[in-house]
Amino acid sequence: MYDETQLKIIDATMNLIINKGYSGTTTKNIARQAGVNECTIFRKFQGKKEIVLAAMELPKWNPGLSEEDFSCSENLREDLISFSKIYQDKVTPQMVKISIGLRSAELEGVTISGIMKVPMIFKKILTKYFSEMIQKGKMRDCDVESISIQFIAMNFGFAFLKASFGNNLVRVSEKEYIISSVDTFISGIKI
Numbered sequence: 001m002y003d004e005t006q007l008k009i010i011d012a013t014m015n016l017i018i019n020k021g022y023s024g025t026t027t028k029n030i031a032r033q034a035g036v037n038e039c040t041i042f043r044k045f046q047g048k049k050e051i052v053l054a055a056m057e058l059p060k061w062n063p064g065l066s067e068e069d070f071s072c073s074e075n076l077r078e079d080l081i082s083f084s085k086i087y088q089d090k091v092t093p094q095m096v097k098i099s100i101g102l103r104s105a106e107l108e109g110v111t112i113s114g115i116m117k118v119p120m121i122f123k124k125i126l127t128k129y130f131s132e133m134i135q136k137g138k139m140r141d142c143d144v145e146s147i148s149i150q151f152i153a154m155n156f157g158f159a160f161l162k163a164s165f166g167n168n169l170v171r172v173s174e175k176e177y178i179i180s181s182v183d184t185f186i187s188g189i190k191i
Helices: 004-020 027-034 038-044 048-055 076-090 093-101 112-135 144-168 174-189
Strands: none
Touching: 004 027, 004 038, 004 048, 004 093, 027 038, 027 048, 076 112, 076 144, 076 174, 093 144, 112 144, 144 174
């Protein structure tokens, strides 16, 4: 799909965006970090925006969360722990930093659909799952959209804090956090 030089340019661009944001990343910086001439960037891509769009197609720079990643045992606790684990495995600190770095006025409307894929898929999975669990009498009747957003926020909040502050703020392990937060979450929805 992309040649070796294009991949170097993509990697350099995304690493710079993680550290400097989109606006702070220049083609001169990209060329230096990729080890290419600045002219090469424009031979391979129309510009910085096209490099970002290319990166969003690659697994290295896209969490790639899909409905197929999730399976259900109909045990509320086991399933939600599994869902959280899958989310944390896919939404790495690198992915969070990229998402933040791509929120730029210069990219308004261009990257939002790519950034929104993961939470939209997660929301779809959760709303379907919670609806089924209510129908099967495994949890109390409640607004599935609201609790889906709460579950997403609980998971994204941990990923965001870990990406932003690391061990300076997040001193609990991912496993401990998932179990504790899922247990607290379930206490509000179980029958």
